[in-house]
Amino acid sequence: MVYDGPEFTSIYWPNPDDTIWGNGRTSYYSSRVASFNDIGTFVSSDSLEFRCLDSSLGVKRRLTMDYDGNLRLYSLNNSSGLWVVTWQAIAKQCNVHGLCGRNGICIYTPDPKCACPPYYEPVNSSDWSRGCKPNFERGCNDSQFLKLPHVDYYGFDLNYTRNVTFNDCQQLCLGDCHCRAFKHVIRGDSWSCYTKGDLFNGYNMADDSLYLRIPTRVKVLEVNRIILNVSRLACGDSKVVLLPNSYNDASTRSFKWVYVYSFGGAIGTIEVIILVASWCFFFRKHVISASLEEGYHILTTQFRNFSYDELKRATGKFNQVLGKGGFGAVYKGVLADARVVAVKKLENIVQGEEEFWAEVSLFGRINHMNLARIWGFCSEGKHRLLVYEYVANGSLDNHLFSSSNNSVVLEWEKRFKIALGTAKGLAYLHHECLEWVIHCDVKPGNILLDSDFEPKISDFGLVKLCQRGGHGLSNLSQIRGTKGYMAPEWTTNLPLTAKIDVYSYGVVLLELVKGTRLTSCAVDDSLGEEEVTEFSTFVSLAKTKLQDGEDSWMEDMIDPRLEGKFSKNQAAKLIEIGLSCVDDDRNKRPTMEAVTQVLADCRDETATVDTPSYV
Known part of the structure; x- marks a missing residue:
């Protein structure tokens, strides 16, 4: 476009x-x-x-x-x-070019709005496409620079120079009368300089700053703030216009007239009965539609911004801890409308407030039965919190790896249901979302179970919030407690794709079958290679037995606590798929869409079937 x-x-x-x-x-x-x-x-x-x-x-x-x-x-x-x-x-609407015109900046509040930089004003406040104009006369010899944190303008670079100091970059802009601003940023392993000839397509960003050229006679404010103005992106009133279904209306009217002229005189009494019955039918239909529409309205308006004090009251000052993971602690709470929620306090967030709002607003629009629903968020000062639906049965690891003697063994039917539901949730994130999402942290602790043991994946998108701008190994330490589920390409310079989630899902699948944690790296990194060897041994043994075709090969692979109460056909499928998912070559791993299809096909089967093929 x-x-x-x-x-x-x-x-x-x-x-x-x-x-x-x-x-x-x-x-x-x-x-x-x-x-x-x-x-x-x-x-x-x-x-x-x-x-x-x-x-x-x-x-x-x-x-x-x-x-x-x-x-x-x-x-x-x-x-x-x-x-x-x-x-x-x-x-993200601010990625559309031309919205705020020359010199304008598109920001999230959290809705997209246009703003002017300091010492600029709108050309026409009712038409932001005309942008902003300076309230000073431009000069070439009497210039200074005003720092605009977290602001950039796309394109229109006059000059790009590598390995240059800040002062040299500033002099490059001062030496060119066409230069309106400059950026001095790290690109790769060196400092780079960009000088701007025109300022179009301005937007807010998490990192870097722009240095705006202004006359020396202008007094620079001690605190530089972008001046917010009413945006043209809010288009008039918010009235919803119902589009007429003319094809339905016309056909209905035509049908009624034909009906009246053709049969009215002959069967008048029957006509009255039919009309009364029809009226009752349509009245009932409209009542149902209205209630459904109201239900949809409630569902779509529950995602909102909570205040920190509101969540503090809801959680009783954060006193009931449900769990703690690599992204922060989770607390149980009850909102003012009596909804029970799980509140996650996020740590290591590197984004600015506006960009955080934009990101979590996207998460709020993600809706699938196998994804934990996000009801809202809090972005207030240094606090960053997410509000999830409360899932009654806790996480999968509590049911699968519990060492308590009183713990109930997870039945085979529930295990297969969890495997299929988790695959559906990941397939939705990878293939069906409005914005493609890689989870990056698939593990039993992030698979929650509702009262019917339907799985709900949590923490999707959090790596994107906490790791924006990270490269390679530099930020792996921030993903704590999940190294046992990481794909090999985490330790290389290969770009991360959805296949890292496929690998993690494969580990979870094999643990569902075995009933034990195949690697304790997720619990204690100090154990080192000893636990990794256990996982490698299990994978190697499973591949050998599968290739040899031994009749009793599954007995050593399946959780002994099941006491033989499982579907051999489904167990074979889960092991085959799990082994395929944890292949070191990511190109040989299946897609989650293919995995979902294979599992769905054998959901009700009991007989042994051939090894599935993937695309």
Whole structure:
């Protein structure tokens, strides 16, 4: 997608910072052919592909370039007559170019709004696409620089220089009358300098600062703050406009007139009875639709920003600890509306407040039966908290690895249900979300179980909050207590993909079958290689027995506490899939979508089947 404005033109989707290959595209086609099928999947000849959230037949859809520059796919809800967004090209609205015009800055509060930098004012406060203008006259010889923390403008670099000091970078800008600002940042292993000729597509970011050029006669404020203004992104009133279903209305009216003229005179009495029955039927239907619509409204408005004092009261000053993990402690609480919640206090958050709001707002829109629902968040001063639904049965590790003599052994049916549900949740994150999410921390402690032992994956997206900007091994220490579930590529310079979650899922799958923790690295790193050897031994033994085709090979692999009460067919599948998932070569690991399909196919089977193949 391209912003084509009166002053400049720029590409903003797919990501212009990526290469053609990085965006999943190719330049080997001279033409483009695309199709959009009946279940809501878009596929093109240059490998661009996306799918809607409600992938199914019989749904009316439309693909629309909206007024705010975002491409969205809408599905029609027949009961309410509303068009619902089921896919959008750009998750963060501030990544759309041209929204705030020249010199303007797009920020999250948490909704996207436009702002002007200090000593600038809107050209037209009712039309932010015209941007901001300086309230001073520009000069070339009498300049100083104003530091704007966490601000950047995309593109329009006059100069890019590596291995340069801050003073030299400043002099580069001062020596060019066209330079409006400069950045001095670390790129790779050296300091780099960017000088800006024009200031378009401004946005808030977690790191780095921009140095804005202003006259020396302007008195610099001690505390530099971006001046917020009413944004044009809030488009008038918030009234919902129901789009008419003219095809339904017209056909209904036509049918009623034909009915009246054709049968009215002959069967008048029956007509009255039918009309009364029809009226009752439609009245009942509308009542149900209204209640459903109200239910949807409640569900979609529960995600919100909580105050710290509100969560402090809800948790009784954080006195009931449910658990503690690598991202922080979790406390039980009760909200004012009587909902029982789990409140997680996050640690090591490196993002600014606005960007944190934007990220967790995305998590709030993620909704799947096998993902722990996030009700809201708190971002107040130094405090960063997330509010989850409370899941009654705790985490999987408490049921699977409990050493208590009174603990109940997890039945086979529940284990298989947990394996399938966890696969569904990860497949949703990898393949169906509006924004692609890699969990990065799949382990039994992050798989919660509700009252029916339906699994719910928690902590998805937290690595993205705590590790933004991290590279390679430098930040692995921040992911504490989960080294036993990490894929080999964590220790290399390979880019991390969804296949790291597949590896972690494979470890969990084998532990579900065995009933013991195959590696204690998640508990105590001081044990070193001894526990890693146990996992390697189990994998090696399982592969050998599987290849030899021994009749009794599964007896040594299955949790003895089950006393033989398990499906041999399902156990074989879980072991085969688990071994495939923990392959050192990530290209040989299956996708979670393929795993889900294989497990779903053998959910009700009892006979032995062939080894599955993956794509």
